[in-house]
Amino acid sequence: xxxxxxxxxxxxxxxxxxxxxxxxxxxxxxxxxxxxxxxxxxxxxxxxxxxxxxxxxxxxxxxxxxxxxxxxxxxxxxxxxxxxxxxxxxxxxxxxxxxxxxxxxxxxxxxxxxxxxxxxxxxxxxxxxxxxxxxxxxxxxxxxxxxxxxxxxxxxxxxxxxxxxxxxxxxxxxxxxxxxxxxxxxxxxxxxxxxxxxxxxxxxxxxxxxxxxxxxxxxxxxxxxxxxxxxxxxxxxxxxxxxxxxxxxxxxxxxxxxxxxxxxxxxxxxxxxxxxxxxxxxxxxxxxxxxxxxxxxxxxxxxxxxxxxxxxxxxxxxxxxxxxxxxxxxxxxxxxxxxxxxxxxxxxxxxxxxxxxxxxxxxxxxxxxxxxxxxxxxxxxxxxxxxxxxxxxxxxxxxxxxxxxxxxxxxxxxxxxxxxxxxxxxxxxxxxxxxxxxxxxxxxxxxxxxxxxxxxxxxxxxxxxxxxxxxxxxxxxxxxxxxxxxxxxxxxxxxxxxxxxxxxxxxxxxxxxxxxxxxxxxxxxxxxxxxxxxxxxxxxxxxxxxxxxxxxxxxxxxxxxxxxxxxxxxxxxxxxxxxxxxxxxxxxxx
Numbered sequence: 001x002x003x004x005x006x007x008x009x010x011x012x013x014x015x016x017x018x019x020x021x022x023x024x025x026x027x028x029x030x031x032x033x034x035x036x037x038x039x040x041x042x043x044x045x046x047x048x049x050x051x052x053x054x055x056x057x058x059x060x061x062x063x064x065x066x067x068x069x070x071x072x073x074x075x076x077x078x079x080x081x082x083x084x085x086x087x088x089x090x091x092x093x094x095x096x097x098x099x100x101x102x103x104x105x106x107x108x109x110x111x112x113x114x115x116x117x118x119x120x121x122x123x124x125x126x127x128x129x130x131x132x133x134x135x136x137x138x139x140x141x142x143x144x145x146x147x148x149x150x151x152x153x154x155x156x157x158x159x160x161x162x163x164x165x166x167x168x169x170x171x172x173x174x175x176x177x178x179x180x181x182x183x184x185x186x187x188x189x190x191x192x193x194x195x196x197x198x199x200x201x202x203x204x205x206x207x208x209x210x211x212x213x214x215x216x217x218x219x220x221x222x223x224x225x226x227x228x229x230x231x232x233x234x235x236x237x238x239x240x241x242x243x244x245x246x247x248x249x250x251x252x253x254x255x256x257x258x259x260x261x262x263x264x265x266x267x268x269x270x271x272x273x274x275x276x277x278x279x280x281x282x283x284x285x286x287x288x289x290x291x292x293x294x295x296x297x298x299x300x301x302x303x304x305x306x307x308x309x310x311x312x313x314x315x316x317x318x319x320x321x322x323x324x325x326x327x328x329x330x331x332x333x334x335x336x337x338x339x340x341x342x343x344x345x346x347x348x349x350x351x352x353x354x355x356x357x358x359x360x361x362x363x364x365x366x367x368x369x370x371x372x373x374x375x376x377x378x379x380x381x382x383x384x385x386x387x388x389x390x391x392x393x394x395x396x397x398x399x400x401x402x403x404x405x406x407x408x409x410x411x412x413x414x415x416x417x418x419x420x421x422x423x424x425x426x427x428x429x430x431x432x433x434x435x436x437x438x439x440x441x442x443x444x445x446x447x448x449x450x451x452x453x454x455x456x457x458x459x460x461x462x463x464x465x466x467x468x469x470x471x472x473x474x475x476x477x478x479x480x481x482x483x484x485x486x487x488x489x490x491x492x493x494x495x496x497x498x499x500x501x502x503x504x505x506x507x508x509x510x511x512x513x514x515x516x517x518x519x520x521x522x523x524x525x526x527x528x529x530x531x532x533x534x535x536x537x538x539x540x541x542x543x544x545x546x547x548x549x550x551x552x553x554x555x556x557x558x559x560x561x562x563x564x565x566x567x568x569x570x571x572x573x574x575x576x577x578x579x580x581x582x583x584x585x586x587x588x589x590x
Contacts, residue, residue, distance in 0.1 A: 030141065036154070037137065037158070037161055038129075038130075040161075041132050041133050044170075044442060044444075044446055052118075054450065055449060057124070057129075058128075059171045059172070059447040060480040060481050061484070062478065062483050063102075063174060063175075064175075065485055065503075066102070066487065067175040068123070070102070070105075072123075072491035072494075073089065073491070074108025075112035076495045078109075085269070086273065086277070090476075090487070090490075090502035092469050093550050096279055096502060096504045097279045099273040099277065100506060101504050104127075104176050121492075127175050128175055128178060132170070135181050136158065138181045139156055139407060141188070146411070146412070147411045147415045148415055149415045151414065152413075152415035155411065156410055159403070160403055162442055163326075163406075164305055165400055165403045166178055166403075167304040167442055169326060172321070172322070179218060180222075182222055182223070184404065186226050187404065189230070190233050190234075193208070194234055201251040201252070201254035204258075205257065205258025205261075206261075209261065210263075213263055213266040216270055220274070224389060224393050226401075228362075229359055236358075279506040279507055280506065281506060281507050282512040285392055286392075289365055291320070291395060292319065292369055292396050293327040293395070294327070295364065295369065296317070296318050297319075297326075297327040300318065301328045303443060304322065305441070307330075307438065307439045307440075318371060324394075326396075326399050330439045332435060337353060337409055340353075348408070349409050353405065355405050359399075359401035360399075361380060362384075362398050363397075363398035365395045365396070413429075413433065417429050417430060453488065453489050454489065456557075458493070459583065460497070461496060463587065464493075464496055465552075466497075468496070469497065471546060471554045472499065473555070475501050475526070476516065477501075477516050486499065487499070487503060498550075500549035502516065502517050520542075520549065521538075521545035522554075524542075526567055529569075529570045530564075530566060531562075535570070542570075552590055553588065554574075554587075554588040555587055556579075556586040557585050558584075558585070575588040
């Protein structure tokens with residue numbers, strides 16, 4: 001039999017002497033749910049569909065261009081015998097430690113057929129569309145042991161895959177976060193490890209280790225926060241069922257040992273890169289109060305949510321940018337959950353609500369922030385800020401666990417509604433639930449940004465030599481809107497050349513933390529003369545800065561608002577080459 005509303009269809013056997021009756025094939029429910037999620041995802045991202053290789057999903061271009069670079073780098077490195085986890089194709093000659101960056105090598109492999117045929121922009125867009133779909137499917141599958149009705153699981157999947165958390169990160173182009181498959185997998189592992197109890201702990205533990213390894217190659221921050229919440233969930237279950245602790249503990253210890261052993265073998269090299277590898281950051285990356293949930297965001301939606309009962313401008317006063325403002329729950333959803341916790345006798349529902357509350361409190365960071373005002377009121381996360389690696393995580397990303405737990409609460413409740421005996425009560429419960437869910441309805445506010453590339457880079461093999469190190473004007477910066485364009489150009493040139501710049505997390509001998517390559521003497525001169533100002537940089541010093549980075553070619557891409565003539569004159573003086581117009585750029589070879 002099939003669990004839930006679905007029925008396992010098998011050929012019916014006719015009575016003796018009668019013909020064999022064939023039943024009509026029905027698509028599996030999981031397939032139907034997946035197709036429904038895909039339709040929703042395509043609808044939300046409709047603006048990119050007509051320009052799939054020349055525009056990127058999101059309201060900014062920095063992170064989309066960054067992810068396009070890494071999606072290109074991983075298959076290119078594997079095919080050319082390069083190390084995919086350490087590269088000097090960016091920030092040359094020092095290079096970049098991929099494990100400290102959002103490199104998504106697992107997606108790089110999965111999406112490589114798209115990257116190698118249609119390019120990095122198309123691969124990024126495919127990943128952004130499929131991420132919520134995969135996350136929703138994982139949610140439906142993970143709820144199988146807990147929730148009987150497919151309708152209830154589908155509601156949970158839609159809420160999880162397209163809730164405010166996912167909307168926020170999709171708008172910022174966070175490919176690594178919209179692939180939120182790991183939290184639902186952890187939900188299923190809770191059932192396997194803590195609830196059902198495993199008869200084969202070593203095999204189960206080994207599989208868990210492989211799951212953790214897979215997430216390591218997708219996004220390490222989600223791995224760290226997920227492992228933290230797995231411990232929290234285990235503690236909650238131990239408090240709720242103390243009599244079962246002694247029974248479960250031996251199996252959990254064996255499974256844990258197998259998990260650690262398999263993970264240590266599979267991820268030995270990535271772990272070394274994180275803990276002791278080259279160009280890792282040597283100091284705190286961010287202010288601990290930057291990546292936190294603004295308390296106001298819990299009840300104040302952003303313009304990405306359709307139902308807004310407060311003026312839009314209030315969202316502009318909250319901490320961080322819209323890409324990190326995914327903590328909206330709303331009064332209706334909060335009230336619904338509160339009523340359900342009090343009135344519905346379901347251990348699963350109440351445990352999910354409790355774990356969700358813990359994740360919400362932890363996501364507030366070390367101190368409460370309200371409308372971007374730091375109150376100074378201490379919170380539990382302050383105890384974790386000094387924990388190595390975990391302290392570097394942004395607690396705001398725990399909102400995914402809050403969303404997951406809320407989706408579980410809804411699934412249990414929707415599954416329970418048909419069992420209400422009072423018919424008017426069924427109607428009221430359905431209306432109240434529908435209203436709360438509709439307050440999360442996405443607005444038609446997703447952007448698509450232009451991502452065209454100068455023809456020079458599209459035909460780079462005609463104009464550059466393999467092994468060239470190319471300094472571009474404009475330079476690569478961490479500016480969210482347009483800063484990483486030269487990285488996209490390099491990716492679309494099939495990694496023919498290296499670049500001294502880059503948008504990354506790392507360090508160098510004089511900077512314990514970097515989020516972009518330091519401005520060279522040459523680029524400082526470009527900034528000065530391009531703005532119509534005199535420069536204090538000596539041409540000899542600028543030339544020396546180019547030689548120190550191994551630069552062999554400078555490519556100037558004309559831009560509006562920049563004195564291109566002055567930049568060309570400066571570059572000719574520094575390189576000793578008068579330059580030549582090649583297609584739509586100027587090329588100078590040292």
